[in-house]
Amino acid sequence: MTGMTVGRVLASEIVRLHGSVLIAIHVICGLAAGLACGAYFAAAPYEPGLETDAFFQVLGAFMPLMAAIVVAINIETEREAGDMANLLGIPSRRLGLAAKVLVLWLLGLLALDLAALAYCLPMALVGGLGAPISAFALATLGMAGGSLCLYLCFIALALRFGRNTTIAIGVLGTGISISSLGGLFNGLYGRTLSGATSTPGISRWIPFTWPTRFGSLGIEQALALTMPGGEGLRASIGVTAMDNLVPCLVFTLTLGLALLLWIGRFEDRRKVSD
DSSP, X not given: OHHHHHHHHHHHHXXXXXXXXXXXXHHHHHHHHHHHHHHHHHHSSSOHHHHHHHHHHHHHHTHHHHHHHXXXXXXXXXXXHHTTHHHHSSSOHHHHHHHHHHHHHHHHHHHHHHHHHHHHHHHHHTTOOSSOHHHHHHHHHHHHXXXXXXXXXXXXXXXXXXXXXXXXXXXXXXXXXXXXXXXXXXXXXXXXXXXXXXXXXXXXXXXXXXXXXXXHXXXXXXXXXXXXXXXXXXXXXXHHHHHHHHHXXXXXXXXXXXXXXXXXXXXXXXXXXX
């Protein structure tokens, strides 16, 4: 019975997305980002491996903003359609919340997959990607995993404070993410593996930095083997990954549990009908 309930809640969430602008947003943004960056880097005079690293850094850096926009639109639509009845008016709010987070996160993963595939097309036409496909897969999964905490955070913000505040925090998060790497394309211009070396310390505790950090490290672990002292460099990248992974897991699990407890007592003070 529990399995059927979970399935029904997920199915309901997916059905409500049918015809929604969210699916189009993910497909269009994913393809556009991949093709635009691929075309630019295919014509740029840089090493393909570092270009690919920079591409995944860009994708990861904009995940806070994109996740904020998507979550804000979804929650606002739910609020306007029936004062959040599809989330707050069902027998198990926790199941409803978990289903919503999962579906939105999977849409984000779809957009990242499309972006990575679209990026490969123009780059392959000019001679290579600079990294194996396995590194692309690892980087994409790293960005998706690192962004789960953001979806949880933005759903809480959208429920409590509304669309504008959520998107504003997303803008701030993208700025912080870019700064954590020393700036956009810092590693590309400096010919360094900036995902592993930029801004150590406190940034590993900031959720906004995880998508771009994990995405970059997924590529850099492959690039390291092509450089002098590659094994030692790859070991260092592994340490950096673990230094970021532990806070990411702790924050994500803690926030997820807190949200599940909170949603049972949440009362929407931003009802459209009021």
